[in-house]
Amino acid sequence: MSAGDPPPPIPGARLLFSLDAATAYLNHGSFGAVPISVQRAQQRLRDETERNPMAFFAPPGLTDRIVHTRRHVAQFLGADPEGSALVPNTTSGVSLVLQSVRLQPGDEVLLTDHGYGANALATRRQCRRDGATARTVALPVDAGDAEVVSRIRSALRPGRTKLLIVDQLTSPTAKVLPVREVVAAAREHDIPVLVDAAHVPGMLPVEVDRIGADFWVGNLHKWAYAPRGTALLVVAQPWRRRMEPLVVSWEQEAGFPLCVEFHGTVDYTSWLSAPTGLFMLRTLGVDTVRSHNAALAAYGQRVVGAALGLSPTDLPDPGAAEASMRVLPLPPGVATTYPEAHALRQHIAEKLATEVAVNAWGGRGWLRLSAQVYNRAEEYDRFAQHLPELLSGLR
Structure with missing residues (x-):
């Protein structure tokens, strides 16, 4: 052929x-x-850090730079900067959401069988801790959008399903799922939705706020040319006060999103280099x-x-x-x-x-x-x- x-x-x-x-x-x-230009931008930031670590980490300089980067990235993805937080990767964002939803005994989280394996492991762990259950709905690899929505809608259990996790572009099967329609179907029963968009930033055109999901998280270090360890978690307004970081540090009292972003003494240069990756993408x-x-x-x-x-x-x-x-x-x-x-x-x-x-x-x-x-x-x-x-x- x-x-x-x-x-x-x-x-x-x-x-x-x-x-x-x-x-x-x-x-x-x-x-x-990672493009060479982005590698060099990150190295310049590392060099700046080592010239005077105190000056680099001391507030408000670092936090101001984090906020500036977040706004730049959120604008590119069509997301509200005030409802977005930089996180290390999609899997950490998923764990953060699972913790913040606060499952109760008898609750369930619904997944699809196209989901990323590490997220399924994180879901099962959180369910074990909270006395909840994880359940999976099967989607044929050749299913069209209407069938995907129908199968997920039929699998929802109003009153029991407390979170639906669905991929925008699946990892094992490279299938784009109709997340906007899935979110609308879940909204009929007030079931919150977390969209795993690990592969979306840079690859697919997206306006995150138009999807209408309660939570959306995507990596920029895959298709948006950012250094590894760069992702954006977007949270709908009703959930922002409930978001708690996986590790508490000095910006805890600032609330979301900064309390989620500030991790103390870690390497922030991957985040701060992300706009250079977006610049290269736009230049090409x-x-x-x-x-x-x-x-x-x-x-x-x-x-x-x-x-x-x-x-x-x-x-x-x-x-x-x-x-x-x-x-x-x-x-x-x-x-x-x-x-x-x-x-x-x-x-x-x-x-x-x-x-x-x-x-x-x-x-x-x-x-x-x-x-x-x-x-x-x-x-x-x-x-x-x-x-x-x-x-x-x-x-």
Whole structure:
């Protein structure tokens, strides 16, 4: 089958990153890749810190800089800066919300089976502590928006479901879920919703406040070129007074959001460098980057799928034109458990000098490919050429 034409490269984009040229890095979705300009901006901040730590950390200088950064990031995402807080990552934001909701015995938290594994672990831990339960609703990988909303609506238990956690773009299946419609369905029963948007900032166009969720949290260190450890948690007005930090420090009396943001003596340079990442994204052109990455990810999915003998109907559609991650099913019996998926990812990295994501989901192994401005079509072509032989050696 024809894989179609890949998008033309963005001139000079590959030189903006310090990735090892000997490795095809087709897994931007896992940990991102920090541009050189952002690395340097962060290093300048670290140098500033070490020249005079007291001057860097002393109030109000540091807190003013945190507030300025938060406002910049929130504006980019269409969120209210006063209802937003910088946090280290999406998983820490999820744990913060779980703690602040204050579950009671008999309550339940509803998840989908497309959710991020660490968030499911955090949910189960909080439920054990509070005497609540965690329940999962299954969504077919090929379900359309209407079916997704219908299945979630049917799974809600008014009076018992105290929180619904739903991904805007799922990690194991790279599926964009209709979160605005899901939030509206939950609102019919006054059930609060937490949207895990780990992959959204920078990849998908978003106006967070228009989604209407009670809680929304997304990473900027994946697709928005920020250093790792940078995310934004957005909280609706009725919940802000109830938000409590995971660790109490000196800004506790300031209330949300600063009490959540200030952690004492930690490295804040990743947050303060985030605007430099957004500057690079805007300089390249937000729409240009999104269209390039989405087209290249689709090309990679098609060419690798063709090499594995998959038909176009076997390749899941992410459900959004801007999606820069794509998945495809591995042969039956391959990587059907988490340890097997982890081992296969390592095997691919060692034998093919290619970084990809491999997940076990729904009793089957799935290969996830990402695309970023530093990637080239020939990287997916080479991977497609050698992957079938590697997989055949596993049987």
